[in-house]
Amino acid sequence: MKHRTNRKTAAILFAAMLGLATASLAGPREDLVAQYATAAKAAAPAFAGFSAARGQTLHQQKFSGGKADSPSCTSCHSSDPRAAGRSPAGKAIDPVAASVSPARYTDPAKVEKWFKRNCNEVLGRECSANEKGDWLSYMLTQ
Numbered sequence: 001m002k003h004r005t006n007r008k009t010a011a012i013l014f015a016a017m018l019g020l021a022t023a024s025l026a027g028p029r030e031d032l033v034a035q036y037a038t039a040a041k042a043a044a045p046a047f048a049g050f051s052a053a054r055g056q057t058l059h060q061q062k063f064s065g066g067k068a069d070s071p072s073c074t075s076c077h078s079s080d081p082r083a084a085g086r087s088p089a090g091k092a093i094d095p096v097a098a099s100v101s102p103a104r105y106t107d108p109a110k111v112e113k114w115f116k117r118n119c120n121e122v123l124g125r126e127c128s129a130n131e132k133g134d135w136l137s138y139m140l141t142q
């Protein structure tokens with residue numbers, strides 16, 4: 001009886017250690033960045049990593065292919081990622097900098113949904129994996 005309990009305890013401990021190891025190796029944000037990197041490399045083998053500086057340019061740049069009232073990411077998100085934004089309808093949007101909005105970019109489905117919708121509204125097309133990774137790298141360092 002004692003023997004069985006020990007084995008059970010060991011199994012639980014082992015499972016807990018595995019869980020800890022996985023959690024420290026990669027969180028949802030790192031997984032997402034890694035996925036975009038894999039896709040960016042597949043699209044362009046010369047891909048040499050994401051750039052927060054390019055992400056900042058993308059965030060602030062004005063495009064003409066999307067909706068007239070949202071030519072830029074900063075039309076809704078503030079040009080200062082640590083500040084709150086505002087939708088065209090006047091609804092407040094939490095800051096997009098990871099340092100001030102810790103819950104951001106932890107739900108891959110949410111990130112993908114909004115990249116798709118917002119890139120279409122601003123650029124008139126979906127963002128590439130390279131653009132998403134750059135923009136995310138910028139926000140994760142803000």
Ligand code: HEC
Nearest residue numbers: 070072073075076093094104105110111114115118119122
């Ligand atoms: C028309 C307004 C608008 C524009 C323009 C806009 N966004 Fe957004 N964005 C939103 C709203 C609204 C949300 C969802 C609410 C929230 O997450 O606070 C959001 C959420 C996001 C998210 C999800 C964040 C998370 O917490 O997971 C990403 C990523 C994002 N936007 C990227 C962009 C990028 C990149 C651009 C420019 C190409 C852009 N947005 C332009 C309104 C906008």
